[in-house]
Amino acid sequence: MRVFHFSEQPYPDAWDPSATSLRITLPNRLCDPQVAAELYNRYYDDWMLADDLGFDIMVNEHHSTATCLSASCHVTLSILARITKKARLLALGVPLANRTDPLRVAEELSMIDVISRGRLIMGFVKGVPFEVPVANSNPGRMMERLWEAHDFILKAMTSHDGPFNWEGQYFHYRNVNIWPRPWQQPHPPVWITAMSMSSAAPIAERGHVLATFLSGYRTRPLFDAYRAAWKQAWSTEAPADRLAYLALAATASTEEEAHRRAAEISRYVTTTGIVAEQxxxxxxxxxxxxxARMLKQAGTKPARMVPTRSGGSIDIAGAQQTVPNLIEAGLMFAGTPDQVFNQIVDFDRACGGFDNLLLMMQGGALTRADTTDSLTLFGREVLPRLREYSRDKASRENAAA
Amino acid sequence: MQELDLAPEFVEVAGVRTELRQEGAGRPILFLHPGMGIGLDGSSAFVRRMSEVGGVLAPSHPGFGASELPSWMNSVDDLAYFYLDLLDKLDLRDVVLVGASLGGWIAAAVAVKSTARLCSVVLLDAFGIKISGRETRDIADVHALTRTELSRRLYANPTADTRDFASFSDDRLRAIARGRETEAFIAWSPYMYDPKLIHRLHRIDVPTLVLWGAADGIVAPDYGRAYASAIPNARFHLIDGAAHMPHIEQPIAVAALVASLAGFHQKSRVPA
Incomplete structure (x- = not known):
């Protein structure tokens, strides 16, 4: 199992839970560039440590928000490509449906792949709804745009004999001939996010990795939809390395301390949805x-019920969003290294097995010291056991086959 | 607010299955609805009034109501050509073309292409042109307004918006969702206008009435005045007691003004 350390690179000083919106309209006078500089450099230090400890690295991007200082996966990865040594570098993701220029995406990702000597993973996402008004991209037919940009980028990365022409529905180019071409052949791996079962098939049919974020015990049906589509397309069982799951995580030498760290990281869940309704x-x-369903329910505020490990369901909205509830819902792994290992194995079994675990191990105002300690404990005591667990699982499967 | 309860019929226009409501007889009055969609916007009183002076045709634009949206259509220009096709298909002559808000933009885009089948044009709080500088919005960003704020800007009397979505049928809710999607899809950027339209308005060579709700909080009356001044034979009227939807808030006054134009006769320029 590969484990990726992820942070949204938050700017928690500007988080006011009573604000109507931490996104889009939050004025940037609340952003002190000196504080931002400290934060950026500190988050890069976290990733360098993660690299040393054997983690892989995941970055993301958001726009006009204090929840995430990374306005570009490419910028963050450009730096990490140079200052890290071994880690895979996952952008999850590049919001393709909000990008007007996929040629530039192909060029910049190729640069990152070459500078990192082949460590890039290209995660493509549609883009969150509340950043459509920022990008001023058309909110209609976003998946069509995503897939056309995807097709174009892969064609650009795999064409080596001079310029080609592209006259698509959404993008037009006449002389596509990117320099450099990517290090990995035929192109860096592609990951796509999916939150609904209907999104799984197009990803499986292309052989790409499906990643899902915080879907808890709804993950199994999503992964099963992917497995079914894979079998249909490829006549084999879907390999576990085609699936990825993102959760929050914290470790410490005591459960109490781990839960304190986890509670700080879980402020992500509390704040990420603070967006003006419109x-x-x-x-x-x-x-x-x-x-149509949303129109019908307008004005009502349903509880956020999520399924649990034991087959029940719990509310994780508001005061119910406790660390034990988040663990019970499969959204968070937190505790001593033993506890965290067992929670992950348990969740992996519940989902039918997946080989890529994406962990937000820094969130909210979790300090450098806490993050370092949590990462180090995880890296020394959980990572080796997860690798062993994956090896055992693979050899059992091979024996069975 | 009353819903339009006329049963729709369907006509095929340039390969597009189109939902069309008709009421009354006589001089054709083609009404192009705002982004909310016909039959969902409380325009019934207005349509009924107009049907007393002519034969009202109230279609749903492609992508609205139950009208299809071909995958290649993505602009108001496409809808304008579609309506030229509809005028041909139904062989309508000496038409009074009435458009409200988004429908007003479509009406203007039709008229700059050809007035051969039109006798007059009525624009109600129409979108479609750009008059101010690059940092000034002429048209409010309705997608950045809360529902309360939107109602306050749409109606002089915001309590006029009494639509209770929870009580609507699923079909009606789907139609609303579909119309909202199409309006955004065809008018997202530039937002609710075509930079070229104002330079083409001089081509409208039939009598034109530009009517504007005095309290319009989406597009101010001065925008309407600029619209009227760019059209050679246009008059501008403010409608009191109305904001962005004068045909809903003041149906009798607006219908009377339309009727004054419907009485205007122009020899058809389409050979019989």
Missing amino acids: FRNPPGYSSIEDN
Whole structure:
């Protein structure tokens, strides 16, 4: 199992839970560049440590927000490509449906792949709804745009005999001939995020990795949809390395301390959804059916019920968003190294097995010292056991086959 | 707010299955609805009033109501050509073309292409042109407004917006969702206008009435005045007691002004 350390690179000083919006409208006078500089450099230090400890690295991007200082996966990865040694570098992701220029995406990702000597993983995402107004990209037909940009980028990375022409529905180029070409052949691995079962098949059919974020015990049906589509397309069982899951995580030498760290990281969950109502759902982003349902329910505020490990369901909204509840819902792994290992193995079994674990181990105002300690404990005591667990699982499967 | 309860029929226009409501007889009055969609926007009183002076045709634009949206259509220009096709298909002559808000933009985009089948044009709080500088919005960003704020800007009397979505049928809710999606899809950027339209308005050579709700909080009356001044034979009227939707808030006054134009006769320029 590969484990990726992830931080959104938050700017928690500007988080005010009573604000109507921490995104889009939050004025940037609340951003002190000196504080931001400290934070950036500190997060890069965390990733360098993670690299030394045997983690892989995941970065993301958001726009006009204090929840995430990374406005570009490419910028963050460009730096990490130079200052880290072994880690795979995962961008999850590049918001392709909000990008106007996929040629530039192909060029910059190729640069990162070459500078890192082949460590890049290209995660492509549609982009969150509330950043449509920022990018001013059209909220309609975003998946069509994503797939056309995807096709174009792969074609650009795999064409080596001079310029080609592209006259698509959304993008037009006449002389595509990127320099450099990527290090990895035929191109760096592609990951795509999916939160609904209907999104799984197009990813499986292309052989790409499906990643899902904080879907807890809804993950199994999503992974099963991917496995079914894979079997249909490739006539084999879907390898576990085609699946990825993202959760929050904290370790410490005592459960109490780990839960304290976990509670700080879980402020991500509390704050990430603080977006002014009118920006949450630009028309066309969600399906007609979903929008009709939302119109019907307008004004009501349903509890956030999520399924649990034991087959029940719990509310994780508001005061119910406790560390034990988040663990019970499979959204967080937290405790001593033993506890965390057991929680992960338990969740892996519940999902039918996946080989890529993405962990937000820094979130909120979790300090450098806490993050370092949590990463180090995880790296020394959990990572080796997870590798052993994966090896055993693989050899059992080979024996069975 | 009353819903339009006329049963729709369907016509095929340039390969597009189109939902069309008709009421009344006589001089054709083609009404192009705002982004909310016909039959969902409380326009019934207005349509009924207009049907007393002519034959009202109230289609749903492609992508709205139950009208199809071909995958290649993505602009107001596409809808304008579609309506030229509809005028041909139904062989309508001496038409009073009435458009409200988004529908007003479409009406203007039709009229700059051809007025051959039109006798007059009525624009109600129409989108479609750009008059101010690059840092000034002429048209409010309706997608950045809360529902309360949007109602306050749409209606002089915001309590006029009494739509209770929870009580609507699923079909009606889907139609609303579909219309919202299409309006955004065709008018997202530039937002709710075509930079070229103002330079083409001089081509409209039939009498034109530009009507504007005095309290419009989406597009101010001065924008309407600029619209009217760019069209050679246009008059501008403020409608009191109305904001962005004068045909809903003041249906009798607006219908009377439309009727004054419907009485204007122009010999058809389409050979019989």
